[in-house]
Amino acid sequence: MRILACLKQVPEKDSRYKIDDTATGIREEDLVFETNESDVYALEEALRLKEKLGGEVVVLSLGEERVLKTIKSGLAMGADSALHLTDPAFRGSDAFVIATSIARAISDQNFDVIFTGVQSEDMAFAQTGTILAQLLGWSHATIVMEVNVSEDGKNARVKRELESNLFEVVEIPLPAVLTIQSGINQPRYATLKGIMQAKKKGIRTLSAQDLGLKNSQLGSMGSVVDHQKMFFPEKKKKTVILEGTPEEAARTLMERLHKERCFSRWPSAERNSLCLARFWF
Amino acid sequence: MPGKILVLAEHRAGKLKSISWEVIGFGQKLAEQLQQELKVVLIGKAIECLADEVSRKCGQKVLTIISDRCEAYTPEAHCQILSQVAQQESPFLFLMGHTYQAVDFAPKLATMLGRGFIPNCVDYQIEAGRLQFVRQVFNGKINLQVGLKGEPPYFVSLQQGAFNAYEVQSRQSPRVVNLTVPLPEEMLKRKVLEIVQAAQGKVDLSQAEIIVAGGRGLASKEKFQIILDLAHTLGAAVGASRPVTDGGWLPKEHQIGSSGQTVTPKLYIACGISGAIQHLVGMMNSSCIVAINKDPNAPIFSVADYGIVGDVFKVVPVLIELAKEIRK
Numbered sequence: 008m009r010i011l012a013c014l015k016q017v018p019e020k021d022s023r024y025k026i027d028d029t030a031t032g033i034r035e036e037d038l039v040f041e042t043n044e045s046d047v048y049a050l051e052e053a054l055r056l057k058e059k060l061g062g063e064v065v066v067l068s069l070g071e072e073r074v075l076k077t078i079k080s081g082l083a084m085g086a087d088s089a090l091h092l093t094d095p096a097f098r099g100s101d102a103f104v105i106a107t108s109i110a111r112a113i114s115d116q117n118f119d120v121i122f123t124g125v126q127s128e129d130m131a132f133a134q135t136g137t138i139l140a141q142l143l144g145w146s147h148a149t150i151v152m153e154v155n156v157s158e159d160g161k162n163a164r165v166k167r168e169l170e171s172n173l174f175e176v177v178e179i180p181l182p183a184v185l186t187i188q189s190g191i192n193q194p195r196y197a198t199l200k201g202i203m204q205a206k207k208k209g210i211r212t213l214s215a216q217d218l219g220l221k222n223s224q225l226g227s228m229g230s231v232v233d234h235q236k237m238f239f240p241e242k243k244k245k246t247v248i249l250e251g252t253p254e255e256a257a258r259t260l261m262e263r264l265h266k267e268r269c270f271s272r273w274p275s276a277e278r279n280s281l282c283l284a285r286f287w288f
Numbered sequence: 289m290p291g292k293i294l295v296l297a298e299h300r301a302g303k304l305k306s307i308s309w310e311v312i313g314f315g316q317k318l319a320e321q322l323q324q325e326l327k328v329v330l331i332g333k334a335i336e337c338l339a340d341e342v343s344r345k346c347g348q349k350v351l352t353i354i355s356d357r358c359e360a361y362t363p364e365a366h367c368q369i370l371s372q373v374a375q376q377e378s379p380f381l382f383l384m385g386h387t388y389q390a391v392d393f394a395p396k397l398a399t400m401l402g403r404g405f406i407p408n409c410v411d412y413q414i415e416a417g418r419l420q421f422v423r424q425v426f427n428g429k430i431n432l433q434v435g436l437k438g439e440p441p442y443f444v445s446l447q448q449g450a451f452n453a454y455e456v457q458s459r460q461s462p463r464v465v466n467l468t469v470p471l472p473e474e475m476l477k478r479k480v481l482e483i484v485q486a487a488q489g490k491v492d493l494s495q496a497e498i499i500v501a502g503g504r505g506l507a508s509k510e511k512f513q514i515i516l517d518l519a520h521t522l523g524a525a526v527g528a529s530r531p532v533t534d535g536g537w538l539p540k541e542h543q544i545g546s547s548g549q550t551v552t553p554k555l556y557i558a559c560g561i562s563g564a565i566q567h568l569v570g571m572m573n574s575s576c577i578v579a580i581n582k583d584p585n586a587p588i589f590s591v592a593d594y595g596i597v598g599d600v601f602k603v604v605p606v607l608i609e610l611a612k613e614i615r616k
Contacts, residue, residue, distance in 0.1 A: 020504070020562065021583050024429055033426070102395070103404060125391075130425050130432075133407055134395030141399040146477045147363070149392045164481070168547055169388045170305075172486040172540075175360075178479045190534030231404030233435035235420065240431045240590065246579075248595045256596045257606035260578065263594060265614065269498070269555040269576050270522075 008062030008160060011113060011121040012053040012086065013136070015043040016070055016077040017129040030236040031099060031227070042077045045124030049187035051194040052154055053122045054085045060156060062119075063087045067112065069097060069105055075210070082205035083197035089208065094215040096222050101230035102130075106138035108225075111218040119160055121184045125150050133186075140184035147184040148177060152191050156181070291380030291440070292325045293318060294351075294373065298389055299330065299338055307385035311446055312346050313454035315383050321414060324380060326459075327351050331369055333359040339464045347459035351377075357471045360480035363393040369469045370397050376467070379441045381419075386445035398443045405443040406434050408565070410450040423447075428565050428587035448546065449569045491541040491549075493525050498555045501527030501544060501571070505560020505581060505600055509537040514604045515559055521611040527551065529567045545570035560600045563588030580604070 018024070018038045025034040053064045066081035068074040069092040078089045092108055100108075113121075121140075126133035133149075140147035152174065153166035164178045168188050197205075215225055223229060247263075249256040264270060295315040297308040312328060319326040327349045330339050333356055343350040353369045366389075370382070384390045386408040398405035410431075411422035418435065421444055425432045436442045493499060500522060502515035512532065519526045527544040528537070544551055545567040556574035561567060563579070563586055571577070572591045579592035580603050589595045596603055 018426070020427060022426075023583075023585055024426055026430065033430070101404065103399065128427050131408065131423075133391050134405060137392070137395040138399045141396045147392075147396070148478070150388055167388070167392075169483070170546060171550075172548065173483060174486060175483045176481045178481060180477055189530065190540075193536070231398070231402075231437060232406055233437040235433045235435050237425070237430050237432050240424070240428075240587075242590050244591055244593065246589050246592045246595045248589075248597060253596075253598050253602035254606050256598060257603050257610060260594055260596060261607065261610040261614065264555065264576070264578070267576065270614065 008056060008060050008120065008156070009116065009118045010053045010057055010062060010064045011116075011118045012046070012050040012064060012066050012081065013109065013121065013123040014046045014050060014066055014068045014077050014081055015124070015127045015129075016040045016068060016074040017043045017127055020128065026237045026239070030238070031234055033237070040073055040076065042080060043124050043127050043129075045126065045187055045189045047124075047194045048189050048191050049122035049124045049185075050081055050084060050086065051192045052185075052187050053120075054195070055192065056120065056154065056156060060158075060160065065090060065116075065118075067092065067109060069093070069108060071095075078210060079205055080197060082208045082210075083202040084195060085201060087208065089210040091210055091212045092218070093212060094225070096215045096225040099226040099230070099234070101232050101234070102132035102135045103138055103231045104225055104229045106135050106142055107229075108215070108218055108220060109135075109139055110142040111220065112213055119181050120156070120163070121182075123184065123186050125186045125188045136184045136186040143182070143184075145182050145184055146179040147186070148179055149186040150188045151185045152188050154185060154191075291322075292327060292377055293322075293381045293383060294377060294379040294441075295326065295328045296370070296382060296384040297328050297330050297342065298385060298387055299332060299335065302338060304338065304342060305385065305387070307387060307446075307448045309456055310448070310451050310454070311383050311385050312342075312348070313456040314446065314451040316346070316348070316457050316459065317454045318381075318383075318412070322380075322419070325349075327377070329353070329370070329373060331358050331366065336464075343462040343464050345458070346456050347462045349461060350464045352464060352466045353469050354466060355469070355471055357473070357476060360483075361389055362476050362478040362480065363396055364476045364478060365471050366393040367397045367400055368471060368475060371400055372469050373467065374401060374441050382441050382443045384445050386447050390445045394443055394445060401441070403439075403441065403443060404437060405445070406436075407445045408447050409434075409444055410447045410565075424565055428563060428568075428590075429585055447565060447569070449572060486540065491525075491539070493527055493542070493544065493549045493551045496525035496551065496553050498522055498524035498557075499527045499544075499551055499553045499571075499574075500524045500557045500559065501529065501561060502532055502559045503529040503561030503567075504531040505562075506532065506537070509535070511601070512537045514601070514608070518557070518559075518604055518608050518611070521608050521615070524555075524557075525553075527556075527571075529561045529564070558588050558592070559604060561588050562586040563591065
């Protein structure tokens with residue numbers, strides 16, 4: 008099996024953001040970046056597939072030099088080699104441009120399966136993998152919670168998450184793109200040995216020109232949606248922020264809740280036992 | 289802007305999904321503002337009754353595509369059908385709910401037609417006659433205004449709950465029209481084998497009056513214990529956001545949000561939950577929401593009635609002590 012795992016680097020979850028002067032992006036200078044959460048699950052699934060059926064895992068990331076940290080952590084987890092798509096012209100690209108660039112980069116590489124995360128935590132397009140499958144003429148399945156590839160490598164049986172605790176099991180022919188939901192597995196940590204080995208693994212760098220893409224096909228010009236401006240959301244509800252030390256804030260809160268009769272009918276422990284019955288295992 | 293707005297409605301077990309009613313309600317409002325015609329599109333097998341019901345209820349034209357091959361959803365059939373609908377109807381806009389199905393086929397459909405897909409919108413505006421949508425980015429901390437680019441049709445999905453203020457109106461032109469779209473079997477690459485309900489377990493949070501929920505901020509399974517302690521003291525049920533169940537700190541059936549349960553308790557105490565939109569849609573209609581989080585910019589505060597900006601490990605133990613006092 009030749010397996011590709013696409014990794015996006017995004018700001019850490021607790022980041023505080025500043026919108027840049029163009030109002031179409033954020034200022035990056037004070038941010039710390041990490042690998043997008045569902046992409047880590049996708050890579051873990053790729054590594055497990057390789058361990059089961061043999062083959063090779065390649066990681067791919069698109070972005071400036073900082074994404075090398077994400078690529079290296081993927082190699083340290085166990086990927087065999089990496090592709091780094093980097094070019095200033097990529098900045099401001101939407102999912103269509105990113106998927107187009109990835110499709111170009113791997114067109115001659117005979118992959119059997121591509122894993123991506125279900126969506127990125129920064130732009131949350133949730134469509135790069137699906138567009139990529141369409142551009143390659145492959146099958147796809149999104150929001151995947153279980154992957155079983157047949158021994159002959161011709162089909163994949165996957166479980167997709169649906170709404171309200173429903174799931175569906177579907178079969179699709181390979182090659183295919185699978186977008187992986189977080190929680191599908193428990194991703195491994197890189198070992199010291201893995202980190203040492205990663206230093207010897209190959210990272211191939213490709214620019215827009217290497218991919219045969221012109222500036223007019225990239226960034227906001229090449230995008231199929233028009234990102235006009237970013238702004239901070241207005242609060243819908245007036246939140247009363249309780250100030251003071253943790254003790255003071257907690258005390259004020261309990262007083263307010265008590266006054267508003269939030270505890271007017273204390274549910275008995277028995278009534279809630281159904282809810283509590285399985286809370287710990 | 290003369291033209292048509294098509295609402296793609298989703299259904300399961302003979303009923304329209306609530307999000308689809310929301311989209312129809314918003315679609316009616318938008319069609320009125322833009323002076324466009326609205327049609328509802330329904331795809332499936334044996335959906336004649338449903339189509340009649342939808343058409344009567346909203347008084348709009350319903351376009352049905354009925355086929356044995358649409359008994360279960362596949363992206364191939366949906367894209368084939370909707371690209372033909374796009375060709376025949378020349379719509380200005382395709383509106384749909386941001387569902388597990390839309391995520392699966394809409395990017396493929398838009399790409400097939402050389403268009404873009406604007407997912408998961410929470411608001412809209414019409415500026416100088418131009419329609420724009422607003423979506424959340426960076427985990428809900430920033431809003432992004434997105435314009436329509438290129439030629440119609442444009443593809444847009446709406447976040448559940450964001451447009452529920454637009455109630456479905458009863459218009460005067462109910463009618464059901466069926467359209468036949470050939471679906472050769474070899475085109476349907478995806479085979480649906482079964483639909484399964486995850487073990488619901490014994491946890492039904494929908495009836496709880498008080499829910500104490502914990503999130504990523506609790507840091508580990510061991511540390512999550514204080515959430516259980518607080519819940520126990522308050523006689524509350526225990527809820528969780530996705531990272532908690534993904535990490536195996538609690539069984540999956542405690543998850544609240546779009547892929548878990550939807551709850552409306554009298555009191556919802558969110559501890560260490562940042563408030564990803566997928567979580568908010570599951571709890572935002574609770575009567576009173578308390579948020580405790582160290583990040584003052586966490587989106588959970590946008591739906592909270594009371595907020596404490598602080599460390600859950602310092603605040604929650606005090607709450608437990610105070611609750612014990614009150615109970616005495």
